[in-house]
Amino acid sequence: MSKTLAIGPFNDAERAALSDEFSPVFLAKPDELAGLTDDQRAAATAVAYKGHHAFGAAQMDLLPNVGIVANFGVGYDAIDVHAAAARSIKVTNTPDVLNDDVADLAVAMLLMQCREMEQASAWARSGNWKSKGEYRLNRKASGGTVGIVGLGRIGREIADRLAAFKMDIHYFARSEKTTPGWQYHGDPVSLARAVDFLVIALVGGKDTENFVSAEVIEALGPRGVVVNISRGSTVDEAALLDALENGKIAGAGLDVFLNEPAIDDRFYKLDNVVIQPHQGSGTVETRAAMAKLQRDNIAAHHAGKALLTPVN
Amino acid sequence: MSKTLAIGPFNDAERAALSDEFSPVFLAKPDELAGLTDDQRAAATAVAYKGHHAFGAAQMDLLPNVGIVANFGVGYDAIDVHAAAARSIKVTNTPDVLNDDVADLAVAMLLMQCREMEQASAWARSGNWKSKGEYRLNRKASGGTVGIVGLGRIGREIADRLAAFKMDIHYFARSEKTTPGWQYHGDPVSLARAVDFLVIALVGGKDTENFVSAEVIEALGPRGVVVNISRGSTVDEAALLDALENGKIAGAGLDVFLNEPAIDDRFYKLDNVVIQPHQGSGTVETRAAMAKLQRDNIAAHHAGKALLTPVN
Incomplete structure (x- = not known):
């Protein structure tokens, strides 16, 4: 037995x-x-x-x-x-x-979103590069301002990587941490208001449900990009979809969703979202x-x- | 006038x-x-x-x-x-x-290749995630060993970023440079033999034509990934295509090619290559x-x- x-x-x-x-x-x-x-x-x-x-x-x-x-x-x-x-x-x-892999995927999704790399790839592969010329200009990632929501072990790995992209690092955590001069915010709306890129690295579970609320997403603004490698539950997904569909934010890079793998089909209709099938640790x-x-x-x-x- | x-x-x-x-x-x-x-x-x-x-x-x-x-x-x-x-x-x-943008694209192509992010995206978008389950496991990027071919201003930016991914940095340059302990190689074959990831950041022109030769590509070996953000001319493209088609290396991330934009169609048949339409500085x-x-x-x-x- x-x-x-x-x-x-x-x-x-x-x-x-x-x-x-x-x-x-x-x-x-x-x-x-x-x-x-x-x-x-x-x-x-x-x-x-x-x-x-x-x-x-x-x-x-x-x-x-x-x-x-x-x-x-x-x-x-x-x-x-x-x-x-x-x-x-x-x-x-x-x-x-798994910290390294998850952080790698977060950074890669952010870069892909800014640089429209899936679209640029499709542009070449479809023959448009040859027949129509250059792919359209997109958005610089390095030097941007990023907010890490949750500076635990994974959040820290993400911040360390993005610092090498000369990003100005802000973060939310339950209490201020010892950092290389990164900017602490005691509430997520203040954090979102200060940054263009918002990377969610919270733990999942009841306590963090919808922590990234409609108000946080609205504070991020029209240049904002949300990256989530934590759990779908940490974001108000209805508010996120609404913001993505209506240009209230610029885009997203998402490895996690509610109801995986039967995620909301509306995500698949958006070309401003890099979608990964929850493969953060998938090496x-x-x-x-x-x-x-x-x-x-x-x-x-x-x-x-x-x-x-x-x-x- | x-x-x-x-x-x-x-x-x-x-x-x-x-x-x-x-x-x-x-x-x-x-x-x-x-x-x-x-x-x-x-x-x-x-x-x-x-x-x-x-x-x-x-x-x-x-x-x-x-x-x-x-x-x-x-x-x-x-x-x-x-x-x-x-x-x-x-x-x-x-x-x-343009150094930041080009370095960003190089890093992103390397991460995308290792983590098969375009394929994973397609897996989700095609409905396979929902109907068949997880995308297959892929390859860890952080902690890898990378060789930078040409440690000029752009090569340096790439190395600085990859160091934050805990990579062991090797490089080729015409002479040894002052670095944070990165490993210098006086010839590119020695460099390729020592690393898994090879990032080409040479200047273009006659002097560097086919600098990354068939011998260099062979030295990289079956786990090798070539990333090129310099010029198509810096690589022996026939040797690169042969290596990619026949598993002599693992894959590539390429922003530059010979005869752009009418590049060799064989690249488009390969699923182990991240292709970008020469958009390194395209923000x-x-x-x-x-x-x-x-x-x-x-x-x-x-x-x-x-x-x-x-x-x-």
């Missing part, structure tokens, strides 16, 4: 590594828990979790002896940490190993590092050792 | 500014010089030049009193500087004001700054003052 359940869309490499180490029972989704036998559920002491389906009290109550839910990813908003804590279940995530190197950190947390739990990256 | 000829595809804003300042005669291409009257040609003392058509001895000999050919762009390989010098004609260009802000610097050089010449950015 396996001590480990692996729940979610693990890829082949991840499944193989989990199998080697734990011979787990694999489930595609949390609702398949109901299909396990009582003995299988009672035998489980650890869950390797991946995905965005909710994993809360109802699921935990099916697993009376689970002591850890080890999440694949830094964002663990799918897991109800309060419900876990109430049941003495530890939750772990995979921080830090071979980083996903391997995330998978290893998840397994190491589970192994530590089984061995009765200290967890590497607990969140509660 | 106008003292200034403006030759090339100037856009509306550039034409208006040139008209305000110099009331020039506008020509679309150098071969239209033959259509001017002898008096018009004799009256011309300055040429504002834009474009990639050759401007050499034959054109200069039609303009006996021209003392300056002011180029729009940092690369002046279209203009025969030796022929100009032999006729006491000064050549100016527009350096520095509203930077093109305005370039146009101003070109006009300021011409104004200085007409006023008998020192030129701002002479190249001979």
Whole structure:
């Protein structure tokens, strides 16, 4: 009887590594828990979790002896940490190993939006370059003014990169941080008013829902570009769509959306939005590092050792 | 009779500014010089030049009193500087004001290639994200090893940016430069062998033709990515196409090609190449700054003052 359940869309490499180490029972989704036998559920002491389906009290109550839910990813908003804590279940995530990739994607989306690189590529590939000449002029990115919403570990990586593009860095955080002279704002409207580019690097979850509100988006103004690599929930998406459709802001670069992957079709009709399919951490190197950190947390739990990256 | 000829595809804003300042005669291409009257040609003392058509001895000999050919762009390989010098004609260009934009595009192409961002965008937009799930994993960019071929002003801007992506910076230049510990290579094959990413930031012209040779490309190896924002002529394009088509390198990000805009159609068949239509300096802000610097050089010449950015 396996001590480990692996729940979610693990890829082949991840499944193989989990199998080697734990011979787990694999489930595609949390609702398949109901299909396990009582003995299988009672035998489980650890869950390797991946995905965005909710994993809360109802699921935990099916697993009376689970002591850890080890999440694949830094964002663990799918897991109800309060419900876990109430049941003495530890939750772990995979921080830090993905910071570089997520920051890279944020910077690349901002550059692509300013420089209209997808459109310029299409211009060449469609034959327009040859038949009609140069692609239209677009917008300088370097030297711009950027606001980072949430100067945690990922926000910091983004700011460090954009500083090398000679950007004037502003940020919002719950409290002022030690920085190389970056401008702190205690509220996001003040931040948005001060900058042209707004990069959202908040944690997900209830506390940050719609944090980038209609008022923040309006304060950003018609030259504004929103970049989001956090969670779709951190932005008032209705207000964002309205602003993008009506020129209240200039554009966006978005890796995250509400209701992924069945996102609002209105995004696909906009040519001022760089759209990525939530692939911030989606490199071979980083996903391997995330998978290893998840397994190491589970192994530590089984061995009765200290967890590497607990969140509660 | 106008003292200034403006030759090339100037856009509306550039034409208006040139008209305000110099009331020039506008020509679309150098071969239209033959259509001017002898008096018009004799009256011309300055040429504002834009474009990639050759401007050499034959054109200069039609303009006996021209003392300056002011180029729009940092690369002046279209203009025969030796022929100009032999006729006491000064050549100016527009350096520095475009460094940021060109460096931004180089970095963005490298990130887009590694992270397969155009393909990931198409994956979402085509409905595959919704119907088939995540886009495939791709390649981490940060922390990579990059070689800059030509550590001039633009190469330096690129290196400074990539250093913020925690890249290990190597470079080729004619002589070792003062750097923050970057690794100097005296020959490009040694450089290519040491790195995964090769960014070409050479000047154009005869001296650098095919500088990135088949041997250099082979030394880069199957994980190699070539980024070129200099001139198509600096790379052995036949060798590059062969390497891209046959997996000898991993991919490329190219803003410049031979025979622009009628570039080799084989590039368009490759999905491992990010293609941009020579838009390195193509922002509203930077093109305005370039146009101003070109006009300021011409104004200085007409006023008998020192030129701002002479190249001979």
